[in-house]
Each structure stands twice: as structure tokens, then as C-alpha cells.
Amino acid sequence: MKKKFDFRRFIADNVVVVIFLILTAIATPISGLSANYILQDIITRIGRNSFLVFSLLLPIMAGMGLNFGMVLGAMAGEIGLIFAVDWNISGVWGLGFSVLVGLPIAIILGWAAGAVLNRAKGREMATGYILGFFMDGVYQFVVLYLMGSLIPMRSLAITLSRGYGIRNTLNLDSVRQSLDNMMMVKLFGLNFPVGTFIIVAILCLFIVWFRKTKLGQDMRAIGQDQLVSNASGIPVETTRIIAIVMSTVLAMIGQVIFLQNMGNMATYNAHRQTGFFAVAAILVGGASVTKATIPNVFVGVVLLHLMYIVMPRAGAELFGSAQIGEYFRDAFSYGAIALALVLHAWRKRRGVEIDRAGLRMNTVDPAAKGGAV
Amino acid sequence: MSGADKNGANPAIRTRRLLVKAGLLVMYVALTVFVFINGRSHTFLIDNKSLDDGAVSAMRRVKVFIDNQKPLELYARDRELLMVRGQGHRIRIETQDPANRLEAKFSVPFGNDMILISVPKMASGADDFWEHFVIQYERPTNNDAPPPTLEEPVPIEPTL
Amino acid sequence: MLKIKEFAADFGWPRIIIFFFLITLFIVAPFVGVSISMSLSDTLNRFGQNAILVLALVPMVQAGCGLNFGLPVGIIAGLLGATIAMQIGLTGWFGFFGAVAICLPIAAVFGWLYGQLLNKVKGEEMTIAMYVGFSLVTFFSILWLLLPYSSPAMVWGYTGKGLRTTITLDNFWGHILNNFLAVRIGENFVFPTGMILFALFCAFLVYLFFRTKTGTAMTAVGSNPDFARAGGVSSDKMRTISVMLSTMLGAVGILVYQQSFGFIQMYQAPLFMAFPAVAALLIGGASVNKASMINVIVGTFLFQGILTMTPSVINSVLQTDMSEVIRIVLSNGMILYALTRKTKVTK
Numbered sequence: 001m002k003k004k005f006d007f008r009r010f011i012a013d014n015v016v017v018v019i020f021l022i023l024t025a026i027a028t029p030i031s032g033l034s035a036n037y038i039l040q041d042i043i044t045r046i047g048r049n050s051f052l053v054f055s056l057l058l059p060i061m062a063g064m065g066l067n068f069g070m071v072l073g074a075m076a077g078e079i080g081l082i083f084a085v086d087w088n089i090s091g092v093w094g095l096g097f098s099v100l101v102g103l104p105i106a107i108i109l110g111w112a113a114g115a116v117l118n119r120a121k122g123r124e125m126a127t128g129y130i131l132g133f134f135m136d137g138v139y140q141f142v143v144l145y146l147m148g149s150l151i152p153m154r155s156l157a158i159t160l161s162r163g164y165g166i167r168n169t170l171n172l173d174s175v176r177q178s179l180d181n182m183m184m185v186k187l188f189g190l191n192f193p194v195g196t197f198i199i200v201a202i203l204c205l206f207i208v209w210f211r212k213t214k215l216g217q218d219m220r221a222i223g224q225d226q227l228v229s230n231a232s233g234i235p236v237e238t239t240r241i242i243a244i245v246m247s248t249v250l251a252m253i254g255q256v257i258f259l260q261n262m263g264n265m266a267t268y269n270a271h272r273q274t275g276f277f278a279v280a281a282i283l284v285g286g287a288s289v290t291k292a293t294i295p296n297v298f299v300g301v302v303l304l305h306l307m308y309i310v311m312p313r314a315g316a317e318l319f320g321s322a323q324i325g326e327y328f329r330d331a332f333s334y335g336a337i338a339l340a341l342v343l344h345a346w347r348k349r350r351g352v353e354i355d356r357a358g359l360r361m362n363t364v365d366p367a368a369k370g371g372a373v
Numbered sequence: 374m375s376g377a378d379k380n381g382a383n384p385a386i387r388t389r390r391l392l393v394k395a396g397l398l399v400m401y402v403a404l405t406v407f408v409f410i411n412g413r414s415h416t417f418l419i420d421n422k423s424l425d426d427g428a429v430s431a432m433r434r435v436k437v438f439i440d441n442q443k444p445l446e447l448y449a450r451d452r453e454l455l456m457v458r459g460q461g462h463r464i465r466i467e468t469q470d471p472a473n474r475l476e477a478k479f480s481v482p483f484g485n486d487m488i489l490i491s492v493p494k495m496a497s498g499a500d501d502f503w504e505h506f507v508i509q510y511e512r513p514t515n516n517d518a519p520p521p522t523l524e525e526p527v528p529i530e531p532t533l
Numbered sequence: 534m535l536k537i538k539e540f541a542a543d544f545g546w547p548r549i550i551i552f553f554f555l556i557t558l559f560i561v562a563p564f565v566g567v568s569i570s571m572s573l574s575d576t577l578n579r580f581g582q583n584a585i586l587v588l589a590l591v592p593m594v595q596a597g598c599g600l601n602f603g604l605p606v607g608i609i610a611g612l613l614g615a616t617i618a619m620q621i622g623l624t625g626w627f628g629f630f631g632a633v634a635i636c637l638p639i640a641a642v643f644g645w646l647y648g649q650l651l652n653k654v655k656g657e658e659m660t661i662a663m664y665v666g667f668s669l670v671t672f673f674s675i676l677w678l679l680l681p682y683s684s685p686a687m688v689w690g691y692t693g694k695g696l697r698t699t700i701t702l703d704n705f706w707g708h709i710l711n712n713f714l715a716v717r718i719g720e721n722f723v724f725p726t727g728m729i730l731f732a733l734f735c736a737f738l739v740y741l742f743f744r745t746k747t748g749t750a751m752t753a754v755g756s757n758p759d760f761a762r763a764g765g766v767s768s769d770k771m772r773t774i775s776v777m778l779s780t781m782l783g784a785v786g787i788l789v790y791q792q793s794f795g796f797i798q799m800y801q802a803p804l805f806m807a808f809p810a811v812a813a814l815l816i817g818g819a820s821v822n823k824a825s826m827i828n829v830i831v832g833t834f835l836f837q838g839i840l841t842m843t844p845s846v847i848n849s850v851l852q853t854d855m856s857e858v859i860r861i862v863l864s865n866g867m868i869l870y871a872l873t874r875k876t877k878v879t880k
Contacts, residue, residue: 066660084412088486090458093412100405119873123821126602126659127872130865133808137861145855174414289657324675331671338664345654345661 016340017286020303023332024310031313038309040190045305046298047180047196048261052254052274053281053297054203055247060292061211062243063223066279068128069113069244073251074271075139076106080252081259082143082166082267085174086155092182094175095256102252109135110248114241125289132275140268170265179260196257203250204294219243223290251278280304280333283340290344304333410460416487417455417462418506421447424494431493435468447492464495472496479503547870548835551816551863555835558842565849571721572842578711579837581728582793585735585786586810587817587833589779594814594824595743596775597755597768598651600868603662604807605670606647607783610640612673615788615797616696619705620684628706629792636784644780648773667804674800700797707795728793735785740826742778751775755822812836812864815871839863 011018028038052070059067080102084094113131120127147153148164160167182195210216218239221229230236255274259265282292285300307329315325417439423431431449438444440462445453465476477495481488487506495502562569586604593601614636623631650665651658678695682688687700701707713727742748753761754771761768787806791797814824817832844856 087409088414089409089412090414090456091412093408093458096408097405097412100401100408103401116869116873122656123599123659123872125657126600126663127869129660129663130808130868130872134862134865134869137858137865140861141855141858144858145853319679321678324678327671327675327678331668331675334664334668334671338661338668341657341661341664342650342654345657349653349655 014286015343016284016336017299017303019339020284020307020332020336024303024307027307027310027314030317031310032317033310033313036189038306041309042302042305043190043192044261046301047193047200048258049254049277049281049305050200050297050301051203051257052251053278053285053301054200054207054294055250055254056278056282056287057207057247057292057294057297058210058219058243058250059247060282060287060290061216061223062219062240063226063290064117064240064243065125065289066128066282067244067247068125068275068279069117069131069135070247070251070278071132071271071275072109072113072135073102073106073248073253074255074274075135076102076109076248077252077255078102078259078265078267078270079105079139079143081172081175081256081265082147082158082170085158085170085172086153088155088174090174091178092175095179095260098175098256099253102256103249106249106252107245110245111241113248114244117244118237118240129275136271139271143267166267168267170267172259172262172264175260176263177261179257193261196261199257207294215239215242276333276337277304280337283337284333288340288344290348307332412458413460414456414458415481415485417457418487418489419445419447419453419455420489420491421449421451421493422491423450424491432468432470432472432496435466435470435492435496437492438465438467439463464490466492466496468496470496473498477502547867548816548818551835551839551867555838555842558839558846561850562842562846565846567842567845567849568721570719572845574722574724575841576834576838577729578723578725578793579841580834581711581725581732582790583786583810583813583837584732584829584833585782585789586806587786587813587829588732588736588739588826589782589786590810590814591739591819591824591826591829592751592775592778592782594819594822595755596751596772597758597822598772598775599658599662599821600811600814601662601776601779601783602659602807602811603647603666604779604783604810605666605803606643607640607780608787608803608806609669609673610643610780611636611784611787611791612797612799612803613639614784615791616682616687616700616799619687619700619797620682622684624705625709626706629709629788632706632788633785636788637781640781640784641777644777645773647780648776651776652769652772663807666807670801670803677799696799698798698800698802700799702792702795702797706792709792710789711793725793728789731789735782736826736829739782747771747774808868809836809864812867815867820871820874836864 052074055070055073056067059065077098080098080100081094083101084098087097089097113128116131117124117127142151144165146164147166148159153159153164153166158167158170159165177193179195179199180193183193183198185192185194211220218229218234219242221232221234222236222239226236251274255271258274259270262270281300281304282296283300284304285296285298287293287296287300311329311332312322312325315328316322319325419437419439421431421435432447433449435447436444437447437453439455440457442455442457444467445455447453461478461480463476463478466472467475474496482505485505488503489506490503492502559569559572562572589604589607590601593599611632614632614634617635618628618632621631647665651662654661680696682696683693685693686704687696689695689697710727710731711725714730715726716724718724743752750761750764750766751771751774753764754766754768755775758768761771787803813832813836814828815832816836817828817830819825819828819832840856840860843859844854847859848854848856
């Protein structure tokens, strides 16, 4: 009896994961892709995308919801990469240089983002989303107008022919796959970018350790209950900002890892969908707006990307058009995010109602209509 | 609370915090400079040509080892291209032709991207066997289209 | 002096800055070779084009549902109306009003469903609205490819199946409102009387609505839920009505936009259409839970004015095309400002 109940609870708690699993399970055989191809692609994508998704963990822990503002960190990473390519710094050194250059930018942007989000309590997610757009404008201003004019650029190969502004696509050959190749292990006919995996593993260890530190505990406390934390002397505002700063820095590093795997960078577009993909991944992995764990990250990356690989092909097979498959995949990703957000908000309200009913000693039915509660 | 001010920390702790922050800043700058210098890539053009003033003549055949890379085999009047990283480099040659010097070390100064090395000159013992090579980049003439606007639909390609 | 300061603080410094910025642009324009009459004409054109879309945001703001980032839901209903009207071959006035007639019930249904959803998630509406909008637009992108449309004006030439990405309204009802009673002054200035009249008419209707019992109840729910509840008003019902109204206005709004623009934009185009509307409303002085007709009219005019003037003027001055960047920074900056404003107790 108890076992059955647990199973149903499990499904109810992880609806989004289950739906995605079922869909992908159906689409995979239809797509006609070989297991080897799919596996190799998944392995590459785990290495490429996990770091970015991890950057969302800390703000969720601190009760700030999904940090759509992580895209600011991605922009910082891109600026770092632009300089690395400009100064011809290659290989893993180039990646390190990008991260080092991007670090102060990410910290400043993260601090600004945190301050803005603090002023928009209760609406952090929408604000973060718009903040991302806003910063995109600032980024375009810097990269398209200032670089090459006010900010000296050495390499003529990466600037536009008019003299200033960076080209639309930046060739990252100098650092291409440098992290991946650092320790590429061939096993069972598949390539494992162990170097990248090790970096991700270090990040996991860092997060586990961080949760136990005072700062980490503070963040978790704020995530649980802001008022109580404030009363116990935790500097709520500053800690929230620190959570966002850390998230932004991680996003910066994650974007550098992402781009080194891609091999070239769409200067003005590379960060457009970063927030969406990371958020979709973590939600599909079973996380919610208030709770996210490390397994959520990996499960989410695998599931989301699995769907991304097979859905267009399945659409092509079924409807004769890969375009439909792509639309389907996107509609489902957006829908999954919407569903996860709705479930979370709905559960939160149910929780509040049930609590209130408890206070009223169950004299009033929480489901009563007519404007009560 | 004796001497307590900001955040309830007394001056001693504040100074220590300041020192730590300053230390981190110094470490950051040092690390950045370190990565920069060691990560910088250069292109080496390795020449086996006779010099114009006839002081040195090209070797018939020479094997050139730069740092730990694979050896390059050069016949007379050959030129090879090699990418290297970092500032200090070591060049070693193996040849049947007469040579005064078989090995040399040199350091690429800041700001140079392309270096031209004359193997015969190095072999003759001269110290200025390498020079900064400036190439005129042809400006790519096709005008790049400005980036797409926010109003345009975001492309659906799986750009993950 | 104190009154001016109070007014400024209330109105918001960013808005004042934008207002003076626009005036400056208009003053500078003739000196850099930009024709004022053409700019004014363009601005009025874009004003009428966007006004109803901005208007569509008002009901939900008043009812306390926040900024309707899910405007694409209404836009999709409008697209359905337009495409069906085209499919059955309606042209001219029949075309336009036929599209309106078709889209309204669809929008009402969509709005009702959407409203039910939003009622379950009070408090987190904005982000959810965004993604519901995105999902619907993408889902309908699939439908645009699969639905049995056959009119040669709409489908791809090669296969004969699936709607084109942009469908021209040239032979149907393109510019029909614009050209109605249009006033032409001189060479460059055309006043799109029909469209402006229609937009003002819709604004007037909404204004009247808010003076009815239902409208007042809606405002009460938005500004003072406890008071509303005490008065026996069901907040859920009011919110649903506001969402339905918003969706229906959005549908009509996109139809007006299309006839002025001359094209129906399908597939991914509606994804981000809510953002300029939100920015315009906020520039006009609205806040996250209070919006009036003046906000709509002033905001749309200011926002579209800036969008029209900045490219021409700044490009002439700086010899470079910065309009895109300015647009992004301005519109999103405005939304950010409104989102981060501490909400004041009702005045």
C-alpha cells in the first residue's frame, strides 16, 4: 500500500521529467538515429552545457528563482574570448585568459544585476529576463561600437571592415576544443572529453562544499524564509547579491566552456538563448523554482538534449519536415518551462491555503469559492 | 563593544580583510599576466635562405627543432611555418653543413605576432637571427551585414 | 516648486528624460536634414499601428494580473481571424471587419482558458505568461504548416501546403483603415485618419468599460483585493474577464497593426511582440498595477516617436546606425525601471 502511494507521489512531484522521458522514448526509435551517434552527442553536450546549468543552482537555493540574468555572465565570457582571440592567446591558456578577463566584468555585472533584483522582490524572474535583454543592448553597444574605436583592438581579422566593431562570427580556432582535447579518452568507440568532465566534477565538489560554509547556509536560510533570516542577523540584501554574483561568474565560465566546444562564436547571438536552455534543462531535470539539486542538472541536461537531438529527426520521419520537428521540440521545451512554473506556483498557493486552513483549525474549506482565502 | 564599527568588526579584523582583498587582487593580476605571457601564440617563419648581402649562405639540408615540437626538414631556400606559444624558445639544428652554432635560445618581445627566423644566420653564430615580421593584412572587403535585430525571429537551429 | 518636485517624482525622472529627449530630437531634426513632416507622419502611423496592442495591456494591469507578457495569445487569435478571413476570400472592409468578427470569439475562448491558468498562479503571472505565450506561438507554428489552408495568396508556391512566413495584404485589406479619410498635407505628411479614429474609438470603449460596474469592480480587485472581496466581488471572475478582454483587444490590435504594416507575419514573429507594448505602456506613466488611457496614448506616442526619430537623427549626426542598440536599451530599460519601482500605496 505504501509503495504504491510513493510511486504516485513520485510521478506527481516529477511530472515534467516523466513527460519528457515518455516523449523522448517515443521519439528516439522514430528518429532512426543510431545509438552510437546519440550517445556520442549526449556525451559532448553534457561536457558543453552542464557548467552553464550549474550556475542556476545558487540563486534557486537563495530563494531568488530562476536567474535569467545569467546571460550577463555569458556576455562577460564572450568579451573575455574576444580579447583572447585578439591577443592571439591560444589553447587552454586562451580559455584561462578569457575567464580571467571576464571575471571582473562578470563580478560587476553580477553585482548590478543583484542590486536590480533586490529592488524587484517578488518579480525576480521577469526582471532578470528583461535585464538580460537590456544588457544585450549594452553589450551590442560595447562590442559593435566601442571595440575597435575607444577600446583598441589589435587584430584586423576580427573587426569589421568599417574599422570598429567586431565581426558577426568570431573564429575560435585558436582555442577550439582545447579543454575537450586536453584529455580526450576513447572508450567503446566514443570520445569522452575527460578534461571538461573533470572541471565539471570540480564544480560539483565546490557546490557541495559551499553548501556547508556559513555563506552557503546563509543563502539556504534566506531561500527558506527571508524574514526569519533577517531577524537572525543575516545580511539578506548583500547575501542575495553575492548569490547572483557567483551565479554570473559561473555562467561566464560556463559560456567559455560552451564556446570552446562550439569552435566559433556568433558574436551577437551566442548568448541569446543561453538563459532559456539552462532554465529548461534544470526544470526538465526535476528542479523547481525553490529547489534544485546536482542530479537535477545532469538529468535535465541529458533529457533536454536528448530531445533536442531526436525530435527534429522524428518530425522529419513522421511529417516529412524537420522544421515541424524543430517547432515541436521548441514548443515542448517552452511548454515544459511553463508547466514547471505553473505547477510550482500552484503548489505554493495550495501550500499557503492548506497552512491557512490549518490555522483556522479546518473550520473553513480551503477549496471554497466565492473569494475566500 | 570596544572599537566596533562597520558590521560589528573591530579595526584589526577590518585591516586583515583589506589585506586579504589586496592580496587577492595582486594574485589576480599576477595570474592574468602569467597566463597572458605564456599563452600568447606566435607564428614562426623559418627560413633557410641565403642572406642578401651574401654573408651567410643557405644550407643544403637542415633539420630544425623548435622547443619540443616535431622537427622540420628544410632544404635550401625553404621556408616553413610553425605556431608556438609562450615567450622563450629554443631552436636546435641538425645538419651536415658547416655550422658555428647548433643551438640558440631567444625570447619573443611583447607585441610581436610573427617572427622570421633565419636558420643560416643562427648557425653562423650571429645573435640577431630573428626579426619581427610585419604583414600587410588585406582588409576583407565584403561588408559585414549588421547584426540581426531583436524583432527578427530567433533562428530555430539547434545551436546548443 | 514643491508641487513640481512632487509631480516629477511621481511621474518618474526617466519618463521626463525621455520626453525631453524626444523634443530634442524633433528640434534637431531639421538641422541634420531630417524632414519633420515625414517623421511626424511616420510617428503618427506607428502610433495608430501599436496603440491598440498597448491598450490590450490595460485590463490585466488594472485587475492586478501584472503586465501581460502573454499578449502573443491574443495575437495568435488575431492571426487565426486574419488567415481564416483571407481563406474564405473576404476583401476590403468585409475582410477587415470579417477578421475582427472571426477573431473575437476565438480570442474570448483563448482568453478564458488563459485566465483560468493565470488564476491558479497568482503572484508569478509574468514569467508564466511569457512562456505560455512562447509555447503557444511555437505550437501554432506547427499548425500553420499543417492546417488545410489553400488560398493561393497565403500558401507556399511550391508545395501548395502550409502558410507563408509573411503574407501580403495588398489585395485584401491592406492599409484600409489608414487610407480611410486620410488627410494629405504637402508632400510628406499623411494623417492616417481612419486608423487613428479606430484606435481612439477602442480606447474610448475601454474607458467607458472601466466606468461600468464590472469595470470598477475590476479596478477594485486590482488595487484593493480585500475591499473588493468585502464588497462581494469574486476576484477570480474579474481576473478572468480582464484576461479575456486583454486577449480580445490583443487580437484586434494585431489586425490593426497588420493592415497598417501591409503584411501578416506568421510563425515566430509574435514571440516578442509583447515587449514593445509593455515598454510603451510603462513609458506612458503606467505602473505594474495601474494604467489609464492617458498612459496608453502618451506612452505609445512617445515610444514610437523615439523609435522613428532616433534612427534618422542619430544616424545623420553620428554617421552610424545606432538605432537598434538605442531601441533595445530604451525599451528594456523602461520596463526594468517600472519593475524595480517600489509600489506605492494607492493614491
